[in-house]
Amino acid sequence: xxxxxxxxxxxxxxxxxxxxxxxxxxxxxxxxxxxxxxxxxxxxxxxxxxxxxxxxxxxxxxxxxxxxxxxxxxxxxxxxxxxxxxxxxxxxxxxxxxxxxxxxxxxxxxxxxxxxxxxxxxxxxxxxxxxxxxxxxxxxxxxxxxxxxxxxxxxxxxxxxxxxxxxxxxxxxxxxxxxxxxxxxxxxxxxxxxxxxxxxxxxxxxxxxxxxxxxxxxxxxxxxxxxxxxxxxxxxxxxxxxxxxxxxxxxxxxxxxxxxxxxxxxxxxxxxxxxxxxxxxxxxxxxxxxxxxxxxxxxxxxxxxxxxxxxxxxxxxxxxxxxxxx
Amino acid sequence: xxxxxxxxxxxxxxxxxxxxxxxxxxxxxxxxxxxxxxxxxxxxxxxxxxxxxxxxxxxxxxxxxxxxxxxxxxxxxxxxxxxxxxxxxxxxxxxxxxxxxxxxxxxxxxxxxxxxxxxxxxxxxxxxxxxxxxxxxxxxxxxxxxxxxxxxxxxxxxxxxxxxxxxxxxxxxxxxxxxxxxxxxxxxxxxxxxxxxxxxxxxxxxxxxxxxxxxxxxxxxxxxxxxxxxxxxxxxxxxxxxxxxxxxxxxxxxxxxxxxxxxxxxxxxxxxxxxxxxxxxxxxxxxxxxxxxxxxxxxxxxxxxxxxxxxxxxxxxxxxxxxxxxxxxxxxxxxxxxxxxxxxxxxxxxxxxxxxxxxxxxxxxxxxxxxxxxxxxxxxxxxxxxxxxxxxxxxxxxxxxxxxxxxxxxxxxxxxxxxxxxxxxxxxxxxxxxxxxxxxxxxxxxxxxxxxxxxxxxxxxxxxxxxxxxxxxxxxxxxxxxxxxxxxxxxxxxxxxx
Numbered sequence: 168x169x170x171x172x173x174x175x176x177x178x179x180x181x182x183x184x185x186x187x188x189x190x191x192x193x194x195x196x197x198x199x200x201x202x203x204x205x206x207x208x209x210x211x212x213x214x215x216x217x218x219x220x221x222x223x224x225x226x227x228x229x230x231x232x233x234x235x236x237x238x239x240x241x242x243x244x245x246x247x248x249x250x251x252x253x254x255x256x257x258x259x260x261x262x263x264x265x266x267x268x269x270x271x272x273x274x275x276x277x278x279x280x281x282x283x284x285x286x287x288x289x290x291x292x293x294x295x296x297x298x299x300x301x302x303x304x305x306x307x308x309x310x311x312x313x314x315x316x317x318x319x320x321x322x323x324x325x326x327x328x329x330x331x332x333x334x335x336x337x338x339x340x341x342x343x344x345x346x347x348x349x350x351x352x353x354x355x356x357x358x359x360x361x362x363x364x365x366x367x368x369x370x371x372x373x374x375x376x377x378x379x380x381x382x383x384x385x386x387x388x389x390x391x392x393x394x395x396x397x398x399x400x401x402x403x404x405x406x407x408x409x410x411x412x413x414x415x416x417x418x419x420x421x422x423x424x425x426x427x428x429x430x431x432x433x434x435x436x437x438x439x440x441x442x443x444x445x446x447x448x449x450x451x452x453x454x455x456x457x458x459x460x461x462x463x464x465x466x467x468x469x470x471x472x473x474x475x476x477x478x479x480x481x482x483x484x485x486x487x488x489x490x491x492x493x
Numbered sequence: 494x495x496x497x498x499x500x501x502x503x504x505x506x507x508x509x510x511x512x513x514x515x516x517x518x519x520x521x522x523x524x525x526x527x528x529x530x531x532x533x534x535x536x537x538x539x540x541x542x543x544x545x546x547x548x549x550x551x552x553x554x555x556x557x558x559x560x561x562x563x564x565x566x567x568x569x570x571x572x573x574x575x576x577x578x579x580x581x582x583x584x585x586x587x588x589x590x591x592x593x594x595x596x597x598x599x600x601x602x603x604x605x606x607x608x609x610x611x612x613x614x615x616x617x618x619x620x621x622x623x624x625x626x627x628x629x630x631x632x633x634x635x636x637x638x639x640x641x642x643x644x645x646x647x648x649x650x651x652x653x654x655x656x657x658x659x660x661x662x663x664x665x666x667x668x669x670x671x672x673x674x675x676x677x678x679x680x681x682x683x684x685x686x687x688x689x690x691x692x693x694x695x696x697x698x699x700x701x702x703x704x705x706x707x708x709x710x711x712x713x714x715x716x717x718x719x720x721x722x723x724x725x726x727x728x729x730x731x732x733x734x735x736x737x738x739x740x741x742x743x744x745x746x747x748x749x750x751x752x753x754x755x756x757x758x759x760x761x762x763x764x765x766x767x768x769x770x771x772x773x774x775x776x777x778x779x780x781x782x783x784x785x786x787x788x789x790x791x792x793x794x795x796x797x798x799x800x801x802x803x804x805x806x807x808x809x810x811x812x813x814x815x816x817x818x819x820x821x822x823x824x825x826x827x828x829x830x831x832x833x834x835x836x837x838x839x840x841x842x843x844x845x846x847x848x849x850x851x852x853x854x855x856x857x858x859x860x861x862x863x864x865x866x867x868x869x870x871x872x873x874x875x876x877x878x879x880x881x882x883x884x885x886x887x888x889x890x891x892x893x894x895x896x897x898x899x900x901x902x903x904x905x906x907x908x909x910x911x912x913x914x915x916x917x918x919x920x921x922x923x924x925x926x927x928x929x930x931x932x933x934x935x936x937x938x939x940x941x942x943x944x945x946x947x948x949x950x951x952x953x954x955x956x957x958x959x960x961x962x963x964x965x966x967x968x969x970x971x972x973x974x975x976x977x978x979x980x981x982x983x984x985x986x987x988x989x990x991x
Contacts, residue, residue, distance in 0.1 A: 215536040216821030221828065242536070243898060246692030247674065250899065253688060280674070280681045283688050328946055334679035356634070356945050357677055359938060362820065366757045366813045372633030372946070385834040386812055456827050488679055 202262060202433050206237040209423075210258075210266035212251025214244040218457040219421065222296050223267040225453035226423070229444035234436075238265075247333060248272035249282050256284035260426040262433035265292065269421040271337030274477035278484040279335040286477040290429050293441035294422035294464035294472065296454055299395035300341060301402065303378045303388045305371045313392040313411045316375065320351035328354045329375035330364040335488060338377035340480045341394070341417040343487045345408075348415055379419070381458030394418065420462070422469045438466050500846035503548045504854070512549040513851060516556025517858040521866055523557075524564020527705045527885065528892020530577040530697060531561040535821045547829045547844075552851050554822050559611055559801050559855040562761060563863060566603040566794050567870045570596060572885065574705035578696055579761035579800075581927050582769045582793035584704065585651055589785030596871055597729040602787050603794045604863035605731055609743050610795035611856035614751040614802035619849040623838060625803075626810040629755040634942035635954050639963035640759070640767070641936035644928070646970050647766045650773040651783055651924040659925045662916060666929025667936075669694055676938045677945070689901035696762075698893045698905040699930060703923055705889045706910025709882045711917060728867045731787075742772060742788050743795055750796030754803015760816045761800040762931045768796030774970050798859075802852050809833050809845060 207230075211223040220242060227238040243251035252272055258264035268289070277285040302313065310316045320327050331339040334357045346353055356373050358364035368376040369386065380401040383390045392408045393399055394417035408415050423441055425434065444450055445463040454461050464472065503509060516538070523534040534557045542550035565580030570587035583603065590599035618625070632640075645663070652659015672683045673693025684690040731739075746768045753764035772792035773782050782789045807813045812834035814820035826833055831844060838845055873881065893902050913923055947953025955961050969976075 214532075214817055214820070215539055216817075216824030218824075221824050241898065245695075245897060245899070250689075250692050250897070254899075279679050280684075280691055281686065281688065282691075325948065334675070334677060354945055354948075356942050358942070359676065359934070362813050363757055366630065366807065366811065367633055369811060369813075370630030370633055385832050385836070387835055453828065456830065456832070 202436055203234050203236040205263065206239050207234065207262070208241050208258075208264045209238050210251050210255045210264065211240055211242050212244060212248035212255075212266065212269075212272055213242070215240075215242050218459065219248075219267060219269055221457050222421065222454055222459055225450050226267070226295050226441070226444050229447050229450045230437075230440050233440040233443050247276055247279075247335070249276040249280075249284075252276065253283045255424070256288040256426055258426050260290075260428040262425060262429045262437060265423050265425045265437065267421060268424045268473075269337075269419065270473055270476055271340075271419070273424065274473050275335050275337065275340065275480050275484065278477070278481040279488070286473050288427055289424040290427050290434055291466045291470035291473070292423040292425060292434065292438045293445070293466060294420055294469040295441055295445045295450070295461060296422075296459040297418055297420040297462035298379050298459045299393055299399060300338065300377045300417040300419065301380050301383050301390045301393045301405070302408075303368060303376050303383050303390045305368050305374055306388070307371065308374065308389065310391055312406075313408055313413060316391060317349045317351045317413075320349075320353050324352035325354050327375065328356045328373045329377075330356050330358055330367055330373040331377070332361045332364055333357050333359065335484060337419060338417075340483045340487070342375075342377060343483055344479070345413070345415055345417070348413055377417070379458040385458075419459075420464075420472065422464065434466070496842035496846055499843040500850055503843065503847045504850050506548055508546065509548040509552040509851070510854075512545065512553040513556040513855050514858050516553040517560035517855055517862050518866070520557035520560020520562075521564040521567070521859070521862050524561035525567040525576045525870060526564075526888050526892060527568050527572075527574045527576050528697060528701045528889045529895070530565070531558060531579070531818050532821065533892070533896060534558075534561045535818055539821060539825055542825045542828065547831070548847065550825060550829055551844075551848060552855075554825055555848070555851050556855045556858065558818060558822065559798065559852070559859050560862065562797055562801050563604070563607040563611075563794075563859050565797075566607065567600065567863075567867060570599045570603060570790075571870060571873065572705075572881070573708050574885070575700065578700050578931070579765060579797040580793070581700065581704075581762055581924070581931070582647075582765040583790060583797075585769070585783055585793070585924055586786050586789035587793075589783070590787070590790065593785050595785070598731065598787075599785075599790060600728050600863070600867040600871065601730045602790050604728075604860055604867065605736070606743060606746070606791040606794040607798040607863070608856050608860035610747040610750050610797070610799035611802055611859065612853060613744070613747040614754065614799035615849060615852040615856065617748075617751050618802050618806060618852070619846075622806050622810050622845075623835075625752075625755045625806045629757065629807055630811075631959065632756050633957075634939040634946065635957045636959045636963070637756075637759070637935060637939035638943050638954065639957075639960035639967075640756075641763075641932050641939060643963050643967045643970075644763055644767045644770060644932050645936070646967055647770040647773075647928050648925040649971070650770055651928070652922050654922070655920060658921045662921045662923065663925035663929040666926035666931075667933045668929075669699070669926075670930045670933030671937070676934070677941050689899070694905055695897070695902055696931070697896055698902040699909050700927060701889050701893055702906035702909025703913040703927065705885055706906060707913030707917060707923070709885055710910060710914040712878060712882055714914075714918075728864055728871075730864075735787075739788060739791060742776060742791050745775075746772060746792045746795035747799045750799025751803040753796070754800035755806040757807045757811075757813050757816075759935065761797040761804075763935065764800045765793040765797040766928055766931065768792045770970075774973070798856070805848065805852070809837055809848065810835060812837075 209227045211220050213219040224240050227240050231238045243254050255266035304310050367373050393405050394408050442463050445461045451461045523529045562579050565577030566583045568574050568576035569580040569583040570591050573588040575581045587599050648663040681691050749768045750764050753759050769792045773779050776788045778786050778788050804819045808819040814823045893906050
């Protein structure tokens with residue numbers, strides 16, 4: 168009987184302790200002076216091991232050193248990244264939960280279907296990675312230039328195919344945008360991610376694919392254009408789309424965001440830590456291995472990029488996916 | 494030769510050997526726990542690879558991968574719950590064997606088949622990796638569709654008692670997988686304005702709820718209780734005679750697994766089902782499938798472990814991971830400064846050789862690990878049933894939650910458990926539902942991609958010789974009872990004439 172009582176007492180004490188400690192979490196205000204006083208969670212809306220995850224882990228490591236407390240990666244995947252972004256939008260706006268936001272995930276998904284967040288639900292901290300898109304062609308493809316592709320597509324509407332990692336993803340909408348610019352009709356074949364899509368390109372089952380520069384160099388693929396402002400180091404001989412007469416750029420990019428309404432001083436601290444991290448050698452090396460460049464954008468500039476992408480892509484999604492016109 | 498020597502010296506490093514042994518054992522345990530799968534095990538180990546060197550990291554991940562795929566068979570056999578989705582087909586014959594009191598032999602066959610499949614696949618991989626990668630590339634959407642259709646014939650195999658109910662369960666499975674985003678237009682289907690449904694129904698919560706939780710409900714409903722299988726024999730290796738009799742099954746299933754592993758995106762769950770379907774088509778004991786026939790167990794287990802080595806083919810030689818598990822491994826390699834792709838085999842031969850050798854070692858570790866640990870696991874069954882079932886509920890909930898940290902997945906587990914119980918109560922087999930669910934995304938996506946590529950025409954599908962061949966095999970399989978009946982009639986009428 169005595170032991171039983173003691174057990175009950177012990178359980179009650181534990182519960183009380185738990186309640187008190189959670190209460191203390193609730194009432195502790197986040198002052199920048201002592202921020203961070205505990206580890207920061209960084210939500211990555213994609214599974215561990217993918218390029219977004221690797222970029223997220225690299226920036227988390229670099230920021231841990233700068234902030235002096237751990238930044239812990241929490242993978243919340245599913246729904247094309249929307250599950251993780253929703254969890255982030257719902258998190259407490261105290262600066263202890265931040266997240267990696269690829270531009271496509273944060274700008275496109277809310278236009279695709281009803282999500283509990285929109286591009287306006289977040290405080291923007293920084294952009295820390297960027298890579299221009301390269302239009303790769305299948306092995307043995309006759310096309311040498313972007314004009315060659317466009318001319319053929321104009322003469323044979325709908326015959327050429329391009330693959331994407333899924334409907335409503337950044338590359339899908341970018342190629343749709345290019346089709347409008349060039350006035351060419353190319354058929355969209357969506358895959359479940361870059362893995363199956365690239366394999367289909369390498370096996371010659373589809374004609375075109377928007378890929379990262381390192382994908383093209385590492386897998387001995389051939390490309391017809393890079394969609395950057397100027398030619399890139401990795402593929403010095405490849406002409407830009409602009410040089411070939413199509414005034415368009417396209418890139419993948421991403422940064423850090425937090426739920427809207429975090430204390431201003433905390434936001435500044437995170438933004439400056441992110442800027443320092445972007446300049447570090449380690450981040451450059453790790454991002455380089457997955458084919459991304461460490462390119463910093465200030466909170467304001469990154470927000471403008473996401474909001475303008477959201478606007479353009481919202482219209483494209485309405486026309487291409489919801490209007491049913493392929 | 495230099496490459497081989499340096500690969501061997503990497504292999505002999507104590508940290509690498511320790512990592513592969515530890516990885517395999519941890520993998521077996523995590524794989525055997527329902528709900529905790531290969532992906533979780535590998536993801537958990539990922540941070541460790543930041544500290545370990547290249548060799549030890551690779552060894553650890555390969556060990557965990559092989560161990561966890563094998564581990565799934567332990568719970569499939571002992572508690573009628575696949576520990577990982579890859580072992581879903583193992584339940585079909587493994588659990589009936591355990592109920593018959595042959596759990597030890599079932600574990601022995603599962604261990605032998607897993608190790609054999611893994612080792613054979615590794616040997617093939619070492620010899621023919623670049624060639625296999627080139628063949629794998631020949632598979633486009635049209636060929637995937639044909640393959641998926643063939644795998645669906647599994648439904649017929651596993652619903653021997655009631656074909657109509659089996660087909661209904663299969664259709665239900667195909668349909669449940671449709672919830673979520675349309676793969677081509679991105680529209681949401683059957684989400685009822687519930688945001689969590691927009692991501693679709695997860696494979697692990699669905700599978701674990703359907704098998705594990707419904708089993709708990711089932712046993713709770715059986716008021717008598719004590720009908721749990723009595724396990725007397727611990728681990729029993731199949732005798733050389735038995736091994737010889739079933740050797741061709743072992744060989745064929747391993748080859749199927751290796752080959753399917755090289756196809757990106759098909760995965761070990763589908764591979765074990767395809768192998769099971771083929772075994773059922775060709776085995777001498779095909780009539781006994783589903784009642785505890787070792788051939789069925791071998792087909793599933795040899796294939797899913799052969800996939801682990803096969804899946805390294807596209808990952809290493811094309812730089813394209815076939816499934817989420819190899820995607821994490823690819824990520825870990827990239828962090829170690831290795832760039833998988835066609836040039837890896839030229840630029841970094843010793844690492845490629847090291848990976849092959851490590852896979853070999855991991856499979857041997859797995860055999861002995863299984864031999865050592867399966868008696869421990871079968872002892873679990875001597876626990877009082879209420880205790881065992883309560884533990885299963887806790888494991889299932891914790892395991893499922895740990896994958897995405899999403900409470901919605903727990904609701905899926907519960908509903909799948911109730912649904913599974915109701916289906917069983919009304920005499921519907923559960924296996925067809927899982928087969929439908931696993932294959933549905935592959936079949937739908939590849940069918941619609943194929944139609945897009947052929948401008949809406951089905952005729953284009955027959956232009957591919959591979960697809961046409963697979964369609965033909967599928968048709969023959971489905972018509973076989975009719976054909977063999979006709980042949981028997983023809984044959985018997987001829988003998989009468991003579």
